[in-house]
Amino acid sequence: MSTQPIIKICGIKTPAILEAAIDAGADMVGFAHFPRSPRHVGVEAIGDLISQARGRVETCVLLVNPDNSVVAEIAALGPDWLQLHGPETPHRVEAIRAEAGIPVMKALPVGSAADLAQVPAFLDVADRILLDAKPPKGADRPGGLGVPFDWSLLKALDPAIAFMLSGGLTPDTVAEAIQRVKPFGIDVSSGVETAPGEKDERLIAAFIRNARMAAAA
Numbered sequence: 001m002s003t004q005p006i007i008k009i010c011g012i013k014t015p016a017i018l019e020a021a022i023d024a025g026a027d028m029v030g031f032a033h034f035p036r037s038p039r040h041v042g043v044e045a046i047g048d049l050i051s052q053a054r055g056r057v058e059t060c061v062l063l064v065n066p067d068n069s070v071v072a073e074i075a076a077l078g079p080d081w082l083q084l085h086g087p088e089t090p091h092r093v094e095a096i097r098a099e100a101g102i103p104v105m106k107a108l109p110v111g112s113a114a115d116l117a118q119v120p121a122f123l124d125v126a127d128r129i130l131l132d133a134k135p136p137k138g139a140d141r142p143g144g145l146g147v148p149f150d151w152s153l154l155k156a157l158d159p160a161i162a163f164m165l166s167g168g169l170t171p172d173t174v175a176e177a178i179q180r181v182k183p184f185g186i187d188v189s190s191g192v193e194t195a196p197g198e199k200d201e202r203l204i205a206a207f208i209r210n211a212r213m214a215a216a217a
C-alpha cells in the first residue's frame with residue numbers, strides 16, 4: 001500500500017481559491033500573515049477563511065517571527081496550525097507553541113548540507129518540520145520565492161525524521177519530488193500561481209492530481 005503525503009496549498013487569499021483547493025483534495029491550506037508577502041491576508045479575512053474551511057480541511061497560518069500579541073490574535077481565530085517561517089530559535093518556537101496552544105510547524109531554510117544540522121534542535125519543540133529553500137541574500141521575504149533547493153542534500157538527514165518539503169515545487173516537479181525525497185508532506189505556493197499572489201485553480205488541481213498519482217505509483 002502506498003503512503004500519500006500530506007498536501008498543503010499555501011498563500012490562499014480568497015474564498016473562491018479556498019473552495020478550489022478543498023475541491024481538488026488539499027489536506028491543508030495556508031494563509032500568510034506577513035505584510036511584505038504578496039499573499040498577505042489581514043486578521044479579519046483570515047478569520048473568515050478559517051471559518052469557511054473548518055471541518056473540511058486543516059488550516060495553517062504562516063507567521064514570520066511574530067511577537068506574542070500577534071500569536072494570541074491569530075490563535076484566537078482557531079487555526080489548526082501555526083507555521084513559523086522566520087529566524088525563530090528553538091526556545092522561541094517553544095514559547096510561541098505554549099502561547100498559541102496549537103501545533104506549530106517550523107520552517108527551516110536549506111541551502112547546504114550544513115543547514116540540516118539545525119533540524120534536531122527543533123524536533124522536541126515543533127510538531128512538524130518544513131524544509132524550504134534558503135532565500136537568496138537580499139530577498140525581501142524568507143520564503144514563497146518559488147525557488148527549489150538541491151534535494152540530494154537531504155540524503156544527509158536522519159531517515160527517521162519526518163518532514164514536509166517546500167521550495168519551488170510545481171505541478172511539473174512534484175511527482176519527481178515525491179518519488180525522490182519521499183517526504184511526509186509537500187507544500188506549495190508560487191508553483192500554483194500565474195503571478196506572485198495570484199493562485200490558479202487549474203494549477204492547484206494539476207499539482208494535487210500529479211502528487212496523488214506519483215505517491216500511488
Ligand SMILES: O=C(O)c1ccccc1N[C@@H]1O[C@H](COP(=O)(O)O)[C@@H](O)[C@H]1O
Pocket residue numbers: 010011030032034037038039062064085132141142143144145146147166167168169187188189190191
Ligand atoms: O508566500 C510567501 O510570500 C512567504 C512569505 C514569507 C515566508 C514564507 C512564505 N511562503 C512559504 O514558503 C514556502 C515555499 O513557497 P514556494 O512554493 O517556493 O513559493 C511555502 O511554505 C510558502 O507558503
